[in-house]
Amino acid sequence: MNEDKTQEKTSKIDLNRRDMPRQSPEMRRNNFDEVALGYTEELARLEASRCLQCKKPRCVTGCPVEIDIPGFIGCITRGDFKGGIKKLKEKNCLPAVSGRVCPQESQCESKCILGNKKAEIAIGRLERFLADWEAAQGKVDLPPKAKPTGKKVAVVGSGPAGLTVAGDLILLGHEVTIFEALHKAGGVLVYGIPEFRLPKAIVQREVDYLKALGVKVFTDFVVGKTRSIDELLEEFDAVFVGTGAGLPWFMNIPGENLNGVYSANEYLTRMNLMKGYLYPKSSTPVKKHVKVAVVGGGNVAMDSARTALRMGAAESHIVYRRSHAELPARAEEAENAEEEGVIFDLLTLPLAYIGDENGWVKEIECVKMELGEPDASGRRTPVEKKGSNFRMQTDAVVCAIGNSPNPLVPATTPGLDTTKRGTLVADPETGKTTRDRVWAGGDIVTGAATVILAMGAGRKAARAMHEYLTTGKQ
Amino acid sequence: MKKVIERSMIVPNMHLLVIEAPEIASKVKPGQFVIVRGGDEGERIPLSIADYDAEKGTISIVFMEVGASTAALARLEAGDAVATCVGPLGNATTIDTFGNVMLVGGCYGIGSLYPVARELKAKGNKVSVVLEARSSYLIYWLNKYVPLVEKVYTITRDGSLGQKGHISRLPDVIHSMPRKPDRIIVNGCTYLMAHTSEVTKDLDIPVVVNLNPIMIDGTGMCGVCRVTVAGQMKFACVDGPEFDGHDIDWKEFLARRKAYVTEEAIFFRRSDAPAHNEGKCVWHE
Numbered sequence A: 001m002n003e004d005k006t007q008e009k010t011s012k013i014d015l016n017r018r019d020m021p022r023q024s025p026e027m028r029r030n031n032f033d034e035v036a037l038g039y040t041e042e043l044a045r046l047e048a049s050r051c052l053q054c055k056k057p058r059c060v061t062g063c064p065v066e067i068d069i070p071g072f073i074g075c076i077t078r079g080d081f082k083g084g085i086k087k088l089k090e091k092n093c094l095p096a097v098s099g100r101v102c103p104q105e106s107q108c109e110s111k112c113i114l115g116n117k118k119a120e121i122a123i124g125r126l127e128r129f130l131a132d133w134e135a136a137q138g139k140v141d142l143p144p145k146a147k148p149t150g151k152k153v154a155v156v157g158s159g160p161a162g163l164t165v166a167g168d169l170i171l172l173g174h175e176v177t178i179f180e181a182l183h184k185a186g187g188v189l190v191y192g193i194p195e196f197r198l199p200k201a202i203v204q205r206e207v208d209y210l211k212a213l214g215v216k217v218f219t220d221f222v223v224g225k226t227r228s229i230d231e232l233l234e235e236f237d238a239v240f241v242g243t244g245a246g247l248p249w250f251m252n253i254p255g256e257n258l259n260g261v262y263s264a265n266e267y268l269t270r271m272n273l274m275k276g277y278l279y280p281k282s283s284t285p286v287k288k289h290v291k292v293a294v295v296g297g298g299n300v301a302m303d304s305a306r307t308a309l310r311m312g313a314a315e316s317h318i319v320y321r322r323s324h325a326e327l328p329a330r331a332e333e334a335e336n337a338e339e340e341g342v343i344f345d346l347l348t349l350p351l352a353y354i355g356d357e358n359g360w361v362k363e364i365e366c367v368k369m370e371l372g373e374p375d376a377s378g379r380r381t382p383v384e385k386k387g388s389n390f391r392m393q394t395d396a397v398v399c400a401i402g403n404s405p406n407p408l409v410p411a412t413t414p415g416l417d418t419t420k421r422g423t424l425v426a427d428p429e430t431g432k433t434t435r436d437r438v439w440a441g442g443d444i445v446t447g448a449a450t451v452i453l454a455m456g457a458g459r460k461a462a463r464a465m466h467e468y469l470t471t472g473k474q
Numbered sequence B: 001m002k003k004v005i006e007r008s009m010i011v012p013n014m015h016l017l018v019i020e021a022p023e024i025a026s027k028v029k030p031g032q033f034v035i036v037r038g039g040d041e042g043e044r045i046p047l048s049i050a051d052y053d054a055e056k057g058t059i060s061i062v063f064m065e066v067g068a069s070t071a072a073l074a075r076l077e078a079g080d081a082v083a084t085c086v087g088p089l090g091n092a093t094t095i096d097t098f099g100n101v102m103l104v105g106g107c108y109g110i111g112s113l114y115p116v117a118r119e120l121k122a123k124g125n126k127v128s129v130v131l132e133a134r135s136s137y138l139i140y141w142l143n144k145y146v147p148l149v150e151k152v153y154t155i156t157r158d159g160s161l162g163q164k165g166h167i168s169r170l171p172d173v174i175h176s177m178p179r180k181p182d183r184i185i186v187n188g189c190t191y192l193m194a195h196t197s198e199v200t201k202d203l204d205i206p207v208v209v210n211l212n213p214i215m216i217d218g219t220g221m222c223g224v225c226r227v228t229v230a231g232q233m234k235f236a237c238v239d240g241p242e243f244d245g246h247d248i249d250w251k252e253f254l255a256r257r258k259a260y261v262t263e264e265a266i267f268f269r270r271s272d273a274p275a276h277n278e279g280k281c282v283w284h285e
């Protein structure tokens, strides 16, 4: 390419990344409605028109499912929203979800060429725009299904991994049945991520879409208890395991079993899945807390801290042992939390919880940390600052330090090998496990990760399962 | 959605619920439980499976009406649907050839111990039961137990049937027996299990309890059911609910069970159900 022309081109580049309208912090911290309101058509086309339509689009290399990003963005610029959504769905069956919850700043957007000018294209927001546009059109066209193959597939778990497998295989002509332990399908998308970040109606829409395609969904069905994988294999030709990472970690410090100390899974499930946020209109009991301390710095921690504010806490704190730069949460959510008034106690580690005479937490013993040498992952390891102990008053603690895979399925399935971390052993390219006719993907294989990685794993497994179902090769 | 086959009150405030659930009925073992939601917006509560019939495809539950969720269940009639009924969850009660086994049941535990008694007997054990209640009219299923076990002992608070007093009289019952039991299995309200564990401390008999903490998912996901057993954190829904009663940190356990007492009462006052007993076992506390 000619030097001068590039110069000319860059000078015309619109570096004004369009903000997405959001509820104001004062307003949203008092309701559970979605925070981000989404682009209008006009804003979406303006933002889309900034894309350089790179010949070798770097953005695509940052997307775990390799969406044709310039392709769908080009469609938006031209106003061809129908074409855009079609392009998106070639690679991603839940764009309304990924557009909202992907950590874009470390994925697609981090690779966008305009990032050099701190003006990367808002790919996630555009993705969301198209998905919402499609939903607003009313009835979604059902894509044509392949001729029935007569093969039956069981999908265990209805998180993003399971939903993706189900969606792909039903279109290929197989019979698909989803088994879900909880009373609603959607996995973390319904029980973990709060309404204000991902409205449950969106997840329901996707589940309804799968049902319309003919996927059977059995909720209240715990595989490993109600029926084992081996029993499923008697009825089904192939099984996909997408049971996620559900087992909450605790820190093994004194006082963790005091009342008022929750795992994030309990706290969020109570609020989201069991509609605790509507208490006392709903019968799910929820405590009113004045000062909540959330331990951890990821998405789960942000969701908990922001939920606490909305439930009327006067103060909601994030207690995190590293510094701001290391927060594993999506940048946008940490920023949202800060705007809403969540207080960040960084470089702080809880050592013990102290209870009152009735067994309720009232204080946390903490110690200040400083960052030492980088560890294997390149992050600087926090080390305790001697003598910096202090006590923090609180009436609730939410532990959001991570989850390991739920052991129920591995424990009840002979021959299904796990790693030392409890994750299932599966081929990274196909999801094939160590058991005949059993595939797996998502958090159960990777440990707690992201929605889009779970969907990507589901897609790969679906491909491999289809190959097996049609050729017998696995 | 699962269909209600029968719902009836067996003694005041204690209900029997028979649910059509063939998959569960074909799988369940004594000591396991289901998680149930009475209504569509309701919370999820665990209830032991008191009996089952794989052929008919039904399971039975005995529950005490104590709050919003159990009140909703108590209003169900044959033909209605239970919004959620998932299981069988938890590990089964250990059934082995122990020799002489004593079962101690109170409240709903009288019901949920029944299949335990049946299986123990089938394994060749000599089984006796101690049924405990405030008064004789609250004891049920005597007719089911009598033909099954060696002997039925009763302890009533008012002395209207059997030994007078409450469960602290259990050692008296044990001393009156021809042979000391080789194992005690307790099921019922927290109070009964905690006290039985307490009063049997010095008897050198293993005591297992069927713990009943607050639960949500019942699959090891939420962690609300955690208990301290021999100094270690356990999740009752997947590691239990059966544990050695002498290893439980009962003080912590009792505090955790009462976590939502105030909120439950607040909701309850808004609904049209009878008075809430604020987390207490109406028979015991």
Ligand SMILES: Cc1cc2nc3c(=O)[nH]c(=O)nc-3n(C[C@H](O)[C@H](O)[C@H](O)COP(=O)(O)OP(=O)(O)OC[C@H]3O[C@@H](n4cnc5c(N)ncnc54)[C@H](O)[C@@H]3O)c2cc1C
Binding pocket: A101, A102, A103, A156, A157, A158, A159, A160, A161, A162, A179, A180, A181, A182, A186, A187, A188, A189, A192, A193, A194, A221, A222, A223, A224, A242, A243, A244, A245, A246, A268, A299, A300, A303, A330, A406, A408, A409, A441, A442, A443, A444, A448, A449, A450, A451, A452, A454, B219
């Ligand atoms: C609060 C929270 C916030 C998050 N925020 C983000 C975010 O902003 N962006 C992002 O990319 N990722 C986020 N994540 C992570 C993301 O949600 C997960 O990586 C993703 O959901 C994993 O998908 P999955 O399909 O593997 O499993 P899951 O979504 O965990 O679904 C597994 C499903 O399987 C069911 N199941 C488990 N065992 C059984 C069984 N034995 N039988 C039947 N069913 C069973 C479970 O009930 C569940 O419904 C967040 C996670 C949490 C908890």
Ligand SMILES: Cc1cc2nc3c(=O)[nH]c(=O)nc-3n(C[C@H](O)[C@H](O)[C@H](O)COP(=O)(O)OP(=O)(O)OC[C@H]3O[C@@H](n4cnc5c(N)ncnc54)[C@H](O)[C@@H]3O)c2cc1C
Binding pocket: B033, B043, B044, B045, B046, B047, B048, B049, B061, B062, B063, B064, B065, B066, B067, B068, B069, B070, B071, B108, B109, B112, B210, B211, B212, B213, B214, B215, B216, B241, B257, B258, B259, B260, B261, B264, B265, B278, B279, B280
């Ligand atoms: C493994 C297990 C088996 C059980 N089996 C039986 C049974 O067979 N029959 C029976 O009558 N009861 C049983 N219980 C107890 C039963 O779950 C509670 O009585 C029920 O949850 C009360 O709900 P509620 O809404 O009617 O009352 P609430 O007003 O909600 O609660 C009254 C009291 O019940 C306890 N409780 C509340 N919510 C829960 C919950 N989600 N999980 C557990 N306890 C809770 C609390 O101590 C509370 O103070 C069992 C509990 C467990 C864990």
Ligand code: SF4
Binding pocket: A062, A063, A064, A065, A066, A067, A069, A092, A098, A099, A102, A104, A107, A108, A109, A123, A124, A127, A452
């Ligand atoms: S799926 Fe996620 S990573 Fe891929 S383009 Fe969309 S927002 Fe970016």
Ligand code: SF4
Binding pocket: A050, A051, A052, A053, A054, A057, A058, A059, A060, A069, A070, A111, A112, A113, A114, A121, A123
């Ligand atoms: S790298 Fe950025 S500018 Fe280039 S195609 Fe991708 S989104 Fe557009």
Ligand code: FES
Binding pocket: B214, B215, B216, B217, B218, B219, B220, B221, B222, B223, B224, B225, B226, B235, B236, B237, B238
């Ligand atoms: S009930 Fe949730 S982990 Fe046991």
